[in-house]
Amino acid sequence: MAKFIFKMESILSIKEKLEEQAKAEYGMELAKLNEEERKLAALERKKDDYQNQLFDLVSDRLEIIKIRRLEDSVENIKKDINIQLIVVRKQEDRVVWAREKLDNAMKERKIYEKLKEKAFEDFKAEINAQEQKEIDELVSFRFGSASTAVNE
DSSP states (O other), rough: OOOOOOOTHHHHHHHHHHHHHHHHHHHHHHHHHHHHHHHHHHHHHHHHHHHHHHHHHHHHHOHHHHHHHHHHHHHHHHHHHHHHHHHHHHHHHHHHHHHHHHHHHHHHHHHHHHHHHHHHHHHHHHHHHHHHHHHHHHHHHHHHHHHHHHOO
């Protein structure tokens, strides 16, 4: 029996590898996003801590130097938070981009898998037609030999 050979097997293999790379890249970008969000949360906690300390100092006896230092710390943390928010947004964009790349890689692989399935179905139909032809020839040969023997 003939063996099925998909002409675009190498392309399908490449598409599968590209999809795996896109999955890995998406995972890395997602991990980076999680890390950046963790940094943002830490900054927010630090800001809250500074503000609580500042509130305690203001409500206690006035220590102007500590109050100024904490006010400066709160302002610096707010700037850091704004910068971190920008980093998080950029990382979110990279995650979206990586997801789109993964989606495209998956679509391309599926296209080639469908082409392979179609080629295999065509191959099976061709083999079936060939077998049917051989059966018909065999039946014709037997019928022809039987009718020749009857006529003699």
